[in-house]
Amino acid sequence: MPLELTVEQRDLESSLRSSLARTAAGDNVWSSLLEMGLTEVPFPENYGGAGFTLKDTAVVMAELGRSLGAGPYFSSVILAGFTLLHAGSNAAKTQHLPTIADGSxxxxxxxxxxxxxxxxxxxxxxxxxxxxxxxxxxxxxxxxxxxxxxxxxxxxxxxxxxxxxxxxxxxxxxxxxxxxxxxxxxxxxxxxxxxxxxxxDLVAGLDKAQAIAITALAAEQVGAARACLEMSVDYAKTRKQFGRAIGSFQSIKHRLTDMLVAIELAEAAVLDAADADSRSSGELFVAAATARVLASRAATFAAEESVQIHGGIGFTWEHPLHRYFRRAKTSELLFGNTAVHLEAVASAVI
Known part of the structure; x- marks a missing residue:
């Protein structure tokens, strides 16, 4: 699949980013997602959804990661919703997916x-x-x-x-x-x-739901990592030491560049894994696990480096960086840590 977003997906990204920038509390985030119809994005139209692609869902998750959006989108729509969609009976999908899709x-x-x-x-x-x-x-x-x-x-x-x-x-x-x-x-x-x-075919359905869930989580991790990079770049431009912006120092340039490389690599892997419909189950599993490994590494690395670049302010409760660090470390352990996914990829390809 093309490792880039379409014009429509860029528009979705922009509108969601603007909406999330105006909200702070979890309830407000959830309300905004409902108003924009984004809880319907992943599901087929016959189950009350909008019939969008997994790549569209990845765009939503990346923006939620970028803003650390709270609320039940990941738990309700991604985890529970996709599990019912791929592993549930037709009767169960007809009964439950429309109410999950509309957020009721x-x-x-x-x-x-x-x-x-x-x-x-x-x-x-x-x-x-x-x-x-x-x-x-x-x-x-x-x-x-x-x-x-x-x-x-x-x-x-x-x-x-x-x-x-x-x-x-x-x-x-x-x-x-x-x-x-x-x-x-x-x-x-x-x-x-x-x-x-x-x-x-319950086991196959659970396997597919699992691959989609870890791909979505990886997209969220990439979004959070990119937010850390943006904060660090802005800080490096304005914070001065020895009469110069710290961004002019080679050591800071190297840290920021390493962050960017890790994020770009992880983002490419996420977009590749989001091509779920054209993949065999084995290929989807390897792509999802690869994206998860790279995104976990990128998110944790970006959060840790950002704290170091910000210096003392990065350790304070008032600055948002500690929340990105908390999210990075917690997400790294959800549904299999990096070592688990690395071993799974190795077993599949060797």
Whole structure:
């Protein structure tokens, strides 16, 4: 695919950037996304969506990363929504995706990594229901979601279920997170009756949803890294030492250049991985994992270098850099760390 954005995608990027610049609190960000119809972007029109591409979704995620936009877009639309879209039954998609797409219902995905690996067990029930037991840590935005999309281990393999966040047998506990703009929760099920919603090829669907999720997360990481670079360039132009702007010093130039190279490489990998529809499952997996590795490295490197370039002010609570550092370190560990994805790529290509 072309490793660049179309005119329409540039327009989307510009309008979303302007909107996010005017909002600060999480509720305002979510409201802005709803007003712009961006929660509908990833889903087919027959499920209440706009029928856009994964590349369009990557544009949205990059801008959310750039602004550290809070709210349930990643948890509800990307994680839960794409899992239902690719691994859910037709009936489940018809029932749940329109409300996720219009934002009237927020959802969270309860699973481990890989998506088909989970500590939740499924038993009993019938063709339409299933009983859930067990607990899962680090569920993104799980404490406030209206709907929980759950991957569970059944007697014959993975099961997919949905259950209300406040249903009987569900206990949700907020966990303290390094990144306070992305809340995490522990979800525990004790004999909780849920709706069975798995599609015919559940494992393949979970694998595709997983690849799309880590691609979207990588796009967000690239956006955050680019914001760090922009802040550092602006600071280097105005901060003076020894009568000169610090950006004129070779050591600062090298740091900024290294940041740019890492970001450009990661962005190219994300755009390549976003070409989901034309990929075989194996190719998509390798492309997504590669993008994730490069984006994690770029985001962490950019945040760390930016703190150093800013000097003392970069360590203060009042400056936004610490929030980018928190997001970079937290995102690096979500759904498999860099070492996990490197090993996966190596196993696939060697």
């Amino acid at each position: 219902v927020t959802a969270a995905l309860v699973t481990g990594y890989p998506f088909a690996s989970t500590s939740i067990t499924a038993s009993g029930g019938d063709d339409n229901t299933i009983v859930l037991d067990g607990a899962q840590e680090a569920v993104v935005a799980g404490a406030d979601a209206d709907l929980l999309v759950v991957v569970a281990e059944g007697p014959s393999g993975p099961e997919l279920a949905v259950i209300g966040g406040d249903a009987a047998g569900v206990v949700r506990t907020v966990r303290e997170s390094l990144d306070f703009t992305r809340p995490l929760a522990r979800i525990e099920f004790t004999g909780a009756s849920a709706q069975r919603v798995g599609g015919n």
